[in-house]
Amino acid sequence: MNREYAAMLKLTGRPCLVVGGGTVAERKIAALLEAGADVTVISPSVTPAIRSWAETGGLSWLSFHYGTPEIIKNYELEGSEKDPVNKGGTVFPDLSPYVILFAATNNREVNDLLRREADKLGKFVNVADQPDTGNMTVPAVVHRGKLTLTVSTSGASPALAAEIRRELESAYGPEYVPYMDFLSELRETMRERIPDTKKRQELLRRVPAWNVPERIQAGDFESWRKEIMHMLQETSSPEEFTAAYVSIGSSFGKDSNPSGNDG
Ligand SMILES: C[C@@]1(CC(=O)O)c2cc3[nH]c(cc4nc(cc5[nH]c(cc(n2)[C@H]1CCC(=O)O)[C@@](C)(CC(=O)O)[C@@H]5CCC(=O)O)C(CC(=O)O)=C4CCC(=O)O)c(CCC(=O)O)c3CC(=O)O
Ligand SMILES: NC(=O)C1=CN([C@@H]2O[C@H](COP(=O)(O)OP(=O)(O)OC[C@H]3O[C@@H](n4cnc5c(N)ncnc54)[C@H](O)[C@@H]3O)[C@@H](O)[C@H]2O)C=CC1
Structure with a gap:
């Protein structure tokens, strides 16, 4: 059996890397910040919420494309209209300081590159667009003080996970x-x-x-x-x-x- 192993992580002060700055990245970052993680975001553009966390010192934002010039060039050749690639600024940093990594760009090749680099180092990596290639997914969560309720459908239906989370929120209220x-x-x-x-x-x-x-x-x-x-x-x-x-x-x-x- 290869059932997923459920665990709770203490991330206070631990470096975590999020590559990508869209709505998916924002959701992952919000939870990391609540956990007190030391968050670095690499993305040429970010949502207003991520920008304001960066401005108030909540996280470090590196305004670059992650990846090698070749990957970015291939991406350009595939012709994404959604996020036209800025010709300058790419980074390919050492990933060893990070405890966990999130590949949350809208570029499959970039996410896959980060996943492969993370695998080389034996890191835990969450891949937004091809979750089966990574080794960590994020459940829906309800926090009530010291009580934490989590729901995972192992990728089958994040919408159902969110629905069950809402049910749990009303069954287990602020009391x-x-x-x-x-x-x-x-x-x-x-x-x-x-x-x-x-x-x-x-x-x-x-x-x-x-x-x-x-x-x-x-x-x-x-x-x-x-x-x-x-x-x-x-x-x-x-x-x-x-x-x-x-x-x-x-x-x-x-x-x-x-x-x-x-x-
Ligand atoms: C595998 C996983 C990997 C991971 O990200 O960790 C993953 C993957 C994908 N999600 C997709 C879509 C959506 N994700 C959400 C929402 C959430 N997604 C979350 C987790 C996970 N999502 C992991 C599995 C968790 C599990 O299975 O239980 C939650 C629980 C936690 C969080 O992200 O913080 C959070 C709810 C938080 C809450 O509300 O409580 C919604 C609903 C919405 O936005 O309202 C939609 C649209 C509806 C739908 O598709 O169901 C797509 C398709 C993208 C596309 O079609 O392009 C992929 C990729 C794929 O499936 O290949
Ligand atoms: N796992 C999940 O919960 C979900 C996953 N998805 C998938 O996740 C991916 C991202 O979704 P959204 O956040 O909605 O996309 P989005 O389009 O809002 O954001 C993508 C972000 O990636 C950044 N980016 C692009 N190339 C980059 C590079 N080379 N380096 C660093 N950053 C780069 C962009 O600047 C942008 O900030 C999509 O592929 C989508 O299919 C979508 C919904 C839920």
Whole structure:
């Protein structure tokens, strides 16, 4: 099986190269900047958004064509009207500093050249127009604080990936931002107070039944959070902690209405 491997990358401060400056490049760059990557863009022309990121120091823009003069000459011979090639300024830089590369021009040969150069160096490369030739594709993403939801169709239908992303955005709304912070805080507390891993796991699996997102939407979350965290902190042994914790669940079982809609 050659299934794609899903992973999360930390790109803070890591050099990433985007070749091309159109709408596809812009979408990839926006996500790279949100990840804190050190972005270099090579493209003779860029979208207004890319230009303004360059002007405010968010990224480095090299206003050149990537590629060798031969490739650009061939491209001219193929007669693209869409992006007439500027006779001057081509660059063919060393790619070794970059962690990942994006071939996002509208010129197949240029994208293919970057992909081949990246392959020589064993780099990860995303190819916009012939994704199967590259070794990395970008999923549709929903960020909710520490929660990240991603959708990939392995290139079968980016439009479906975007559609499912929109569905996820409404199913997992902004309430998941404080919910994730709460889960993180709770888990930290549990790691301090419940040394037994199995026991801790068993307790943590009960949290979804507390319907915290509904509580956040109903607006009574903050006082509830303070109350239960206080109650848990007051306990003096793992047993007491566990008993207090289990009581949280039973205080609003199936009979109660955590959505708060009953007024
Ligand atoms: C393989 C992949 C490589 C990669 O770029 O990483 C790729 C390739 C191609 N996309 C094309 C077209 C479109 N791409 C989008 C949108 C997105 N494309 C994204 C990812 C990917 N696109 C990777 C696979 C992901 C997967 O399969 O799940 C998203 C998810 C993420 C992102 O780009 O950030 C982002 C949505 C973000 C969001 O909204 O959440 C739309 C919709 C729109 O614009 O509204 C259209 C038009 C509709 C359509 O064609 O479906 C074409 C044809 C070009 C042509 O026809 O010329 C190719 C090339 C080919 O298929 O050969
Ligand atoms: N992967 C994806 O998500 C999608 C991919 N595509 C494909 O991606 C490609 C790019 O799409 P768009 O951004 O919409 O195109 P676009 O035409 O808006 O932008 C192309 C960019 O490439 C630059 N460019 C051209 N030659 C270059 C060179 N030698 N070096 C550096 N930059 C160069 C141009 O200046 C321009 O900024 C198209 O081939 C399209 O088929 C299209 C839609 C989605």
